[in-house]
Amino acid sequence: MLRLDKFLCEVNAGSRSQVKAYIKKGMVTVNGTVITKPETKIEEEKDEVIFQGSPCVYRKYVYYMLNKPRGVVSATQDNVNETVTGLLKQTGYHDLFPVGRLDKDTEGLLLMTNDGALAHSLLSPKKNVTKVYYVEIERPLTKEEILLLEQGVDIGEEKLTLPASVELLTEKSLYLTITEGKFHQVKRMLQAVSNKVTFLKRTAMGSLRLDESLQAGEYRELTAEELEDLRGLGDA
Structure with missing residues (x-):
């Protein structure tokens, strides 16, 4: 259960001081009854709260x-x-x-x-959620460099990067799919094969x-x- 004033704050009806004032002025009803005490407890997912004629729908997460x-x-x-x-x-x-x-x-x-x-x-890291990036690069990749990216490259960490997937689109653009999220990872991976990212956009995360x-x-x-x-x- 939640205090009525806290509930109204969480549904973005106003600040704590504002909603207290609204309640005391009789601007809020709970299940059809005007409530004037901000500390009144309500069942946030069951009770019908109306503020200024509109129902307030509680969503803890968005x-x-x-x-x-x-x-x-x-x-x-x-x-x-x-x-x-x-x-x-x-x-x-x-x-x-x-x-x-x-x-x-x-x-x-x-x-x-x-x-x-x-x-x-x-x-x-245990979930291995994939991240897909659209990448534009400075120069075309060789077959050997693509293989290195897919197998794992040295970006200065304790271990090589985990296996990745490369899908060439043009000579200088590709989709790169990775399962890690290290700092500047995509840029560092391309640097590891003596290349440079000129444009980077993430297009997917998992599903x-x-x-x-x-x-x-x-x-x-x-x-x-x-x-x-x-x-x-x-x-x-």
């Missing part, structure tokens, strides 16, 4: 697909750069965070949520595919099917 633009950092706050959480201010949810990270100059798929358990599960209708900086909530598939990955 999930958004963001097409991250370049120039924005994958952080909840930054004193210098715009953050991915800043792009989702209009959702009203202030506890969102990115699942994993994309470099400042990398764009593409980023899952934003407040579900820590799912995020932890998807990022666990989740970037909605190509989303322009850079745009976002949408996950569909029920997308969320179910992601949870299946986390439970695997």
Whole structure:
């Protein structure tokens, strides 16, 4: 059970002081009864709460697909750069965070949520959740270099990178699928075969595919099917 004022905060009806004022003014009903005490306890998933004529639907966790633009950092706050959480201010949810990270100059798929358990599960090295990147490079890869990328390369870590998958699109573009998420990993992998990334975009994470209708900086909530598939990955 939740206090009524806390419930209204969590459904983004206002700040704690604002919702207390709304309640005391008789602007909130619970199961058809006007409630004027902010401390009133309610069953958040059963009771019908109406505020200013509209029902308040309680959702503890929310999930958004963001097409991250370049120039924005994958952080909840930054004193210098715009953050991915800043792009989702209009959702009203202030506890969102990115699942994993994309470099400042990398764009593409980023899952934003407040579900820590799912995020932890998807990022666990034991899960081997795949990440697919569209990569543009400085020069064409040789067959030997492709084989090295797929088998594992030395990027300065204790071990070689885990096996990857390379799908050539043109001489200077490819899809690279990896199961790790090391710092600057894709760039370091290409550097390991004496090449350079000129453009990088993540297109998929596990079962989740970037909605190509989303322009850079745009976002949408996950569909029920997308969320179910992601949870299946986390439970695997």
